[in-house]
Amino acid sequence: MFADTAEISIKAGNGGNGLVSFRREKYVPNGGPDGGDGGRGGDIIFKADPGLTTLTDFRYRKSYKAQNGEDGKARNSNGAKGENLTVLVPVGTVIRDKATGKIIKDMAEPGEEFVAAKGGNGGWGNIHFATPTRQAPKFAKNGIPGQEREVTLELKLIADVGLAGFPNVGKSTLLSVVSDARPKIANYHFTTLEPNLGVVNAGEGRSFVLADIPGLIEGAHQGVGLGHEFLRHIERTRVIIHVVDVSGIEGRDPIDDFEKINAELALYSGALAARPQIVAANKTDIITDPALPERFREYIKEKELPFFEISAASGKGVRELMSYTASMLDTLGPVEVYEPEIFDEPEEAAEDFTVTRDNETYVVEGPYIEKLLRGVNFEDDESLQYFQRALRRKGIIDALREHGCGEGDPVRMYDIEFDFVE
Secondary structure, three states, rough: OOOEEEEEEEOOOOOOOOOOEEEEEEOOOOOOOOOOOOOOOOOOEEEEEOOOOOOHHHOOEEEOOOOOOOOEEEOOOOOOOOOOOEEEEEEEEEEEEEEOOOEEEOOOOOOOOOEOOOEEEEEEEHHHHHHOOOOOOOOOOOOOOOOOOEEEEEEEOOEEEEEEEEOOOHHHHHHHOOOOOOOOOOOOOOOOOOOOOEEEEEEEEEEEEEEEEEOOOOOOOHOOOHHHHHHHHHHOOOOOEEEEEEOOOOOOOOOHHHHHHHHHHHHHHHHHOOOEEEEEEEEEHHOOOOOOHHHHHHHHHOOOOOOOEOEEEOEEHHHHHHHHHHHHOEEEEOOOOOOOOOOOHHHHHHHHHHHEOOEEEEEOOOOHHHHOOOOOOOOOEEEEEHHHHHHOOOOHHHHHOOOOOOOOOOEOOOEEEEEEEO
């Protein structure tokens, strides 16, 4: 079954913890620190795979987690880096933040890779905390957790030209005769339940990608008849070939059909409605009322749109239509690529902290505090001294004073609570 949206959670690997260790040699009973650093956690990487055409695989797996980094080892040996996890998606997949709907990345280029969640750094072993006055540090730093987020994947096909029109107007037949695509074709409505792509060779070394979009119906902009799923696949197209049945064999009015489809495009997206259109009056080989195509031709002429009378079944006018389409593409810009709306915060932003008050208790929170607490051994005097110096260097002591915190007042940092001491 075709799937073009999915919601998944991704979690990069945590950094390994640094190790508290001391050399133990036969003739050196009190050797110095030799605890190694933890390894960095693996990243979550999305890769655009030209061999994929749907997001179906994501219906069966909703969670993706990269490998954690190994903990540090004795004898100054660092833990191994966690393996990255590469997640393959079709070309044209837009990655959005689930909570805000904002675009994180548009995977528009074949083979393109994007790091969506970065692995956490490994913690330092106790060898880093040795000083002339502290020769046997009994503490190390824990690794940093890897980034995690929930994302929405949305597939928008990468095609230069999109075929639009009501069901059963001959779009699939047209695609099959101008490219090597082999869409399912039958004489009943909604034969095409998923988009099909084909490469059109327009001669003179020119080619373009053509997408057969499933037939639209009234209310498509509101999601009626899977309208949203169909319409999103022509958002990127540079040109729309609007295929209209002018045979009258089903008793339809081509002008009415044309206006209804354009109304759906406009209601869904103003930008989509503004795309250049070429009108293809199809099924001219089985016309039942000669007045229909003539009236439709005059109507399109008034709108000053390119107009071609074709028969996809017999090939009449198809070559001319494709040649004109290629010429129009030569004058237009490239396929639209969506710009990111969310960017990763710079590293220094992760050092922030806040001071608030909860009744009589001063509360200090933030990424910096979380990171600091992971590397403190509160049962070790030297580690506590390191903790106090870090609070002063970062300006947290000064910030507490500015908020009115005085000697003996309670301070809480997540699960740790203590009395303020000048």
